[in-house]
Amino acid sequence: MKELVLVGEGFSPWTAKARWALAHHGIAHRYEEYTPIVSEPWLRVRARRMSGRVSVPHLLGPNGLSIGDSFAIAQEADARGEGAPLLPPELLEAIGDWNELSERLMRAGRSQILARTEESREVQIESLPPHMPRALRAIFAPSARLGTAYIRKKYGVSPVPDEALEEDLAAVRAAIAGRPIEPLLGRFTLADVAVATALQAVRPHRTAPVGLLPAQREAWARPELAARWEDVLAWRDAMIDRHLPASSGG
Numbered sequence: 001m002k003e004l005v006l007v008g009e010g011f012s013p014w015t016a017k018a019r020w021a022l023a024h025h026g027i028a029h030r031y032e033e034y035t036p037i038v039s040e041p042w043l044r045v046r047a048r049r050m051s052g053r054v055s056v057p058h059l060l061g062p063n064g065l066s067i068g069d070s071f072a073i074a075q076e077a078d079a080r081g082e083g084a085p086l087l088p089p090e091l092l093e094a095i096g097d098w099n100e101l102s103e104r105l106m107r108a109g110r111s112q113i114l115a116r117t118e119e120s121r122e123v124q125i126e127s128l129p130p131h132m133p134r135a136l137r138a139i140f141a142p143s144a145r146l147g148t149a150y151i152r153k154k155y156g157v158s159p160v161p162d163e164a165l166e167e168d169l170a171a172v173r174a175a176i177a178g179r180p181i182e183p184l185l186g187r188f189t190l191a192d193v194a195v196a197t198a199l200q201a202v203r204p205h206r207t208a209p210v211g212l213l214p215a216q217r218e219a220w221a222r223p224e225l226a227a228r229w230e231d232v233l234a235w236r237d238a239m240i241d242r243h244l245p246a247s248s249g250g
């Protein structure tokens, strides 16, 4: 493989996080959309991972490069890029804590999007491979439920009520109190990228990630929860407006 390829899901905050890290450092790569089950065998071959779990985002590249985790992809971006580091060593522990918080929010988001995909024909259509003509996707829409059943089992997904997100949202609110458009740790790091992308689980940003399709965008939102955390969402919008390079897939 000659070029860097990022395999990801356009609707996924984990993918958005990896794309942001690559864009931050201006690292040239090709983006490839992944559809659960359908895309897995070809990813496994290229990732040289015929057994065990594979997930996306997954970065593939020359000399057997194969990185299947968004945090590790950001570390790779730091190693290759010339931008300001997203993971400065002196902040690594604090960034790890914010990353864990972001993982909880993202998992809550996954639980909601799976349920909504199961209920909504429009979201099902958007979940099928993008190269399939829309008319064909409409016919095969219910097959998206095979994908949701697979993801539910693979990640042990259970429902996450709005209230379960509030402790983590309160931690973000406390960190930004009095400094509503400043990075969490005093300088822009992966902590900001991770938390800003994960807030998609409360309400997606109006334009990011670019791969989030219209019915999916609505399906991610938790409007009653969002109404209680507008300051946190405004901080997220500021991070995206100020720090997400315009060329990135977000």
Ligand SMILES: N[C@@H](CCC(=O)N[C@@H](CS)C(=O)NCC(=O)O)C(=O)O
Pocket: 009, 012, 014, 035, 036, 037, 054, 055, 056, 057, 068, 069, 070, 071, 110, 151, 154
């Ligand atoms: N720790 C991983 C988690 C990524 C993850 O959970 N990816 C899910 C997003 S729903 C995925 O790959 N789903 C598709 C599949 O497993 O087939 C990361 O940070 O990259």
